[in-house]
Amino acid sequence: MSKEQKPTLGSGAIKTRKRNIHTKNxxxxxxxxxxxxxxxxxxxxxxxxxxxxxxxxxxxxxxxxxxxxxxxxxxxxxxxxxxxxxxxxxxxxxxxxxxxxxxxxxxxxxxxxxxxxxxxxxxxxxxxxxxxxxxxxxxxxxxxxxxxxxxxxxxxTVTVLQKLSTKACVESGFSLNFFMTMISEYTSDSNGEVDKLLVLLKNAKLDQDALLEMMPPKDRSQEALNAKLTEHGLEKLVEQYEKKKKQGTLVELAEGVKERIDDKIPPAEIHQWVLGQAEVSSLNDKEVLHCVWDGIAKDEDASRKAHQKRALLLSNINTYSPLLEEVCEGDMMEQDLIIRIQNFIAADMEMLNSGTFRDAVNLLYRKDVLSEEAIHTWYRRIYTLNKGSAASSNILRDQMTPFIKWLETAEEESD
CATH class of the missing domain: 1.20.140 (Butyryl-CoA Dehydrogenase, subunit A; domain 3)
Structure with missing residues (x-):
């Protein structure tokens, strides 16, 4: 006896399951x-x-x-x-x-x-x-x-260039030669400009140390890398790397001065340490002066109020003026120090308007760091700020006018 067929709705067409059709690779x-x-x-x-x-x-x-x-x-x-x-x-x-x-x-x-x-x-x-x-x-x-x-x-993606740092590519010499050809071509297309190239290398996380690691182990040295870059006509890249290295050295020196000031190290000891670092890094007198001032003026506590910043700066100047006196010798160096202070003060609008520049110069004058001649020369020439408007320069000059008149009066009375 056959089983009775049950009634169905619709046309009764049998549906089949859809399957993914795989094609041969x-x-x-x-x-x-x-x-x-x-x-x-x-x-x-x-x-x-x-x-x-x-x-x-x-x-x-x-x-x-x-x-x-x-x-x-x-x-x-x-x-x-x-x-x-x-x-x-x-x-x-x-x-x-x-x-x-x-x-x-x-x-x-x-x-x-x-x-x-x-x-x-x-x-x-x-x-x-x-x-x-x-x-x-x-x-x-x-x-x-x-x-x-x-x-x-x-x-x-520029990060694919990091594959040039693999051991096999480095030891075979492929990495360095390929990279030199590539950056030579890049700079020739950019009319010798290296700024864009440096941005490219930074994005690829290939700084100077990474390029040094691309040198075969037996030839790996900074001098050999510079010679290789020069051989490929990349003298400007060598100059940029040297400038960047020098800038890093200056920042480290300023931070070292700042750390020793925070640790209450006497000025004489800091001066000896600075001289040693300057000799090792071949720094000139102007660079040393800038680092010492930056270390004295640097304040990493962003929570301080304006009057607190001003008080701390003047206190550091008062305590470590002997250090500045040791590294600031001669009229030209004194003028350079004034300009350095000028640019530092003008970067902070509250300190700019509070007369901190005048007080700092006055204090350094009384501590025999700055001479009357250097202050008068700065005032007559009215140096323009590296950063900021001419109006900022005028504010500082106006603040200094009473002090300049006092210097002139004191000089006449002395005569």
Missing amino acids: DPEAFRDKIFAIFDEAGGEVKQQLSLLDDDSLDYQRYGEVFAEILLAGNIVMPGGSVNQPPTEYCVFAAETDDDVLKTIDLFHQLMRRKPFLRTRLDNVMTKLLLCGSVFSEKERTNLAKATVLLIQRNMI
Whole structure:
């Protein structure tokens, strides 16, 4: 006896469960399509772009393969070997700088339409940099030039350059040579300006110490790095690094003075320590004077009221005027100290209007740190502030006028 069929609603059509359809991963087939497009378009970038901007090409899946083709000419295998034969329309095969530029521009225009390619390109650049030592000299040079173009167009994340710091790349010498070629190309495109390059290196977390670590261990020294930079025409970068290093030394010296003042170290002991640091770092008298003043004037407690800041500054000047007297010898140095104080006071509007500058100069005069001649010279020349408006300079000059008149009166009475 057969089982009775139960009635159903609707047409009674049997529904089947939807299943994900998996397609075979076939990078070689994708590569062949790209090669066919290059063969059809030839060297015409517009024609290449028109044919490459095709929805039938699965860039989501094969974006890294596409980046490998444009950079290396074919699929890059683990270890850095490139499948043969490579296409002539790639960075590695470029004969001129214009050929490198054409390839990068093609990728750039396609990336504008498909932004996700940026992540794929980052992955491929990381892969190529890690395997850089296996490429030929021409391929490495072209890759360095292409890297500059990619960075300038914001097509890759600059942190991929950190891969140059890996042990294998450093020991083979690839890291340093690649980086020198890259920054030489960057500065030549920027008319020798290094400011943008320094920003780039900072964003990539590649400071001077990181560049030093790229030197092969047997040649690793600051002198060798400077010589290498100079060899590649990067004297300005050496100068910038030396200036930055000097600035760091000055900041450390000022902080050291500040710490010893906080610890109530006598002025004579601080002076001996400062002289030792100045000799080690080859600092001139003017730099030493600036560091000593900055250490005396520095106040890291932002919670202090204006009158508290003023009282602390004058107290430090009174206590450590013997230290300033030791490092401030001669009319020119005294004038430089006045200008340093002027710029410091003008940076704080409350101290500017409270007459702190006048009181500080008066105190230093009474402590025999500043002479009448230096004060008169400053007043006559009316030095303009490095930071601030001319109005600020006028405020300080007006505040000093009674003191200047008092000096003149005292001088006449003495005569």
